[in-house]
Amino acid sequence: MALNIATISDIARHAGVGTATVDRVLNKRAGVNAETTQKVMDAINALGEPTVMRGRPRQKSGFRFAYVLPEAQSPFFDKMERLIAQTAGEFRHQHITEVTHRLDADDPVGFAASLARIGDCDGIALVAPDLPAIKLAINELVRSGVHVVTLFSDVAGSMREAFIGADNRAAGRTAGLLLARMAAPPERDLLLLLSQATRMSGEIERRIGFVQVIEERFPQLKVARQIDLPNDETGIASMLRSAFEKDIDITRLAGVYSTGAGTGGVVQALVTPGLALRPGLVAHDFTEQHQALLLNDSLSYVLHQDVHYCVLTAARVLRGLCENIRGALNVVQPRVEILTAENLH
The missing domain is CATH 3.40.50.2300 (Response regulator)
Known part of the structure; x- marks a missing residue:
């Protein structure tokens, strides 16, 4: 008689949960509610205790x-x-x-x-x-x-x-801390938060962290938001130049945080005639473009993982x-x- 050996994946499929949830239940770790735990236990009762490899893993062709x-x-x-x-x-x-x-x-x-x-x-x-x-x-x-x-x-x-x-909310808080320390209120008390229209939770978490740390630790500073930027650098530069002409007093701008792509367009927009002091600029991810911008002092910091x-x-x-x-x-x-x-x- 063949012996059916259950795996964690078998248990997860039977219970309608992920393998991570099964692992938590088997190891009695927190984070699983009673109803879900019962589903996993019912699946184990139906299929048997899953086989877990200890020590050296079993070999597979690939x-x-x-x-x-x-x-x-x-x-x-x-x-x-x-x-x-x-x-x-x-x-x-x-x-x-x-x-x-x-x-x-x-x-x-x-x-x-x-x-x-x-x-x-x-x-x-x-x-x-x-x-x-x-x-x-x-x-x-x-x-x-x-x-x-x-x-x-x-x-x-x-x-x-x-x-x-990396913890994206912590990254956003780090950007806020770096730029807030470059501010000089009341003359330069404005920080600009930039993002494309996105449903990437990483970028959304960065935005949340940035605003949180400014509100908590630097209430004397103001945050302006441009969170519907286009995806191309030319479009970003054009939209920001328009914002500087109509809505944002660039002479009060102490720092800019770009949570996503398009740093080159941001740099183009910040090259404004008559601006006595260029605002600090923080972006994400170390690329060849960001290396060049760091070296020519167009970019203050890159947050990287x-x-x-x-x-x-x-x-x-x-x-x-x-x-x-x-x-x-x-x-x-x-x-x-x-x-x-x-x-x-």
């Missing part, structure tokens, strides 16, 4: 993981795609085959449909907008046995099994989930690094 990124022309995502390709040698040593997909994040329904069709893999590392259609696609993938982790920008409330990336570490950690977590390794979800998140023209390596 794993296939997909990295899914927005297709928007972004120096950060382009750099990330190149880095994934350059890491192929390290993946091969771990018996991992990686494939990268670029999907249209401006079309959430199409993004979700394309994501749902990525079924020829064991796991997915995902950068995606936090939208209902995408949450549903993630949930269906997890229920079908495909492990999903989010990278850099979370999709909270979905059945994704881990988030890998170790992208290579995040890419490798995503693969490690996905492999651990595939092999039912207890502790697979124990992730040391990258720290927010503050880069200046003086500490580039």
